Amino acid sequence: GHVFTYDPGFTSTASCDSTITYIDGDEGVLLHRGYPIGQLASKSHYLEVCYLLLYGELPTAAELEKFELTITRHTMIHEQMHNFFRGFRRDAHPMATMVGVVGAMSAFYHDSTDISDSQQREIASHRLIAKMPTIAAMAYKYSIGQPFVYPRNDLDYAANFLHMCFSVPAEEYHVNPILSRAMDRIFTLHADHEQNASTSTVRLASSSGANPFACIAAGIACLWGPAHGGANQACLEMLREIGTPDRIPEYIARAKDKNDPFRLMGFGHRVYKNMDPRATVMKQSADEVLELLGVEDNPLLQVAKELEQIALHDEYFVSKKLFPNVDFYSGIILEAMGFPTSMFTPIFALSRTVGWVSQWKEMIADPQNKIGRPRQLYLGETARDYVDVENR
Numbered sequence: 001g002h003v004f005t006y007d008p009g010f011t012s013t014a015s016c017d018s019t020i021t022y023i024d025g026d027e028g029v030l031l032h033r034g035y036p037i038g039q040l041a042s043k044s045h046y047l048e049v050c051y052l053l054l055y056g057e058l059p060t061a062a063e064l065e066k067f068e069l070t071i072t073r074h075t076m077i078h079e080q081m082h083n084f085f086r087g088f089r090r091d092a093h094p095m096a097t098m099v100g101v102v103g104a105m106s107a108f109y110h111d112s113t114d115i116s117d118s119q120q121r122e123i124a125s126h127r128l129i130a131k132m133p134t135i136a137a138m139a140y141k142y143s144i145g146q147p148f149v150y151p152r153n154d155l156d157y158a159a160n161f162l163h164m165c166f167s168v169p170a171e172e173y174h175v176n177p178i179l180s181r182a183m184d185r186i187f188t189l190h191a192d193h194e195q196n197a198s199t200s201t202v203r204l205a206s207s208s209g210a211n212p213f214a215c216i217a218a219g220i221a222c223l224w225g226p227a228h229g230g231a232n233q234a235c236l237e238m239l240r241e242i243g244t245p246d247r248i249p250e251y252i253a254r255a256k257d258k259n260d261p262f263r264l265m266g267f268g269h270r271v272y273k274n275m276d277p278r279a280t281v282m283k284q285s286a287d288e289v290l291e292l293l294g295v296e297d298n299p300l301l302q303v304a305k306e307l308e309q310i311a312l313h314d315e316y317f318v319s320k321k322l323f324p325n326v327d328f329y330s331g332i333i334l335e336a337m338g339f340p341t342s343m344f345t346p347i348f349a350l351s352r353t354v355g356w357v358s359q360w361k362e363m364i365a366d367p368q369n370k371i372g373r374p375r376q377l378y379l380g381e382t383a384r385d386y387v388d389v390e391n392r
């Protein structure tokens with residue numbers, strides 16, 4: 001009784017309805033619960049945006065204070081989970097470690113895995129948002145052979161993350177407020193982006209009734225790919241490979257060559273056929289951070305700026321509507337802050353956790369919710385008879 005449509009890559013199929021995030025890709029508009037991303041990035045801050053995404057409205061001062069207190073009090077992870085990190089090779093990519101550790105949360109937090117209980121769902125969502133920076137920072141510390149650094153409750157969300165990444169027992173990292181603001185802005189700009197690949201993965205995984213930690217681990221795994229969250233690492237590696245502005249034309253030519261699989265990382269988007277509004281804010285933020293750190297003459301930045309200008313005026317990129325996306329500038333900021341490229345995607349993952357969690361909560365609370373079960377276009381053999389092995 002069903003009419004099937006064939007839409008590989010879901011280029012024109014809605015998989016759900018949602019009231020969280022709106023994108024108009026032609027106009028370059030991104031709204032969370034109706035509020036433009038530019039306003040949220042300049043006037044609000046990450047935890048307030050988390051509240052907005054989760055509950056639909058901006059919090060009152062009292063609601064915000066309570067929410068921040070709740071998140072702060074959940075930042076430590078079960079001590080036994082430290083052993084889990086130690087089971088990985090030191091040279092494991094932090095994303096690999098995060099997929100494992102976040103999935104393992106379902107083995108530690110039994111009182112928040114029953115998805116039929118709204119209170120447990122609430123606790124699971126708070127735990128995920130609170131513990132993700134701790135987990136990302138621990139994955140980093142482990143990879144560089146330094147001891148884990150416990151969270152500090154007197155610091156805000158972004159400053160605490162910088163502390164856990166850069167402090168060592170011998171010396172506390174001094175968190176510059178301009179840098180923690182830039183960090184917070186990176187979190188805010190990545191907080192949610194409607195039904196992208198990783199969010200759709202979280203929804204599909206949870207449509208079977210799987211526990212939230214398992215579903216978020218699935219989202220992290222999907223985000224890792226270079227066409228999605230892995231683009232920020234790939235972009236910086238590309239800028240480094242280009243090295244000097246005089247080599248840009250060679251890479252532009254490669255990106256245009258249909259026989260070369262190379263793509264300009266940080267350019268293009270499935271939905272945005274205009275400037276990514278997140279990229280506009282990220283670019284300003286990059287300028288601020290580099291000025292503060294006195295590294296405006298950073299060669300990577302010069303390559304990035306020239307590449308952007310050349311691509312924005314090149315017939316190929318113009319006609320295909322390929323604009324810089326959010327990941328084009330985030331890497332430059334993170335590099336200037338002292339993060340290795342392998343931490344770029346974990347930072348995206350911790351930022352996006354609230355989006356995954358909000359979409360998951362919305363889906364579970366929907367009485368129409370049913371298991372996601374796409375159909376296919378079968379192109380294989382028609383029915384045929386089995387042939388005994390000696391007759392093949």
Ligand code: CMC
Binds near residue numbers: 196264326
């Ligand atoms: N460099 C060169 N050519 C490109 C690029 C690029 N970055 N992106 C798209 N194209 C071309 C592509 O070859 C195709 O050409 P044609 O129509 O002649 O075959 C056309 O533009 C359309 O591309 P598509 O692959 O059909 O578009 P898509 O919507 O499937 O892919 C994308 C979107 C983001 C995967 C792609 O633009 C890409 O691979 N970009 C580089 C990776 C990247 O920066 N990803 C981060 C996305 S933003 C953060 C996030 O959401 O995770």
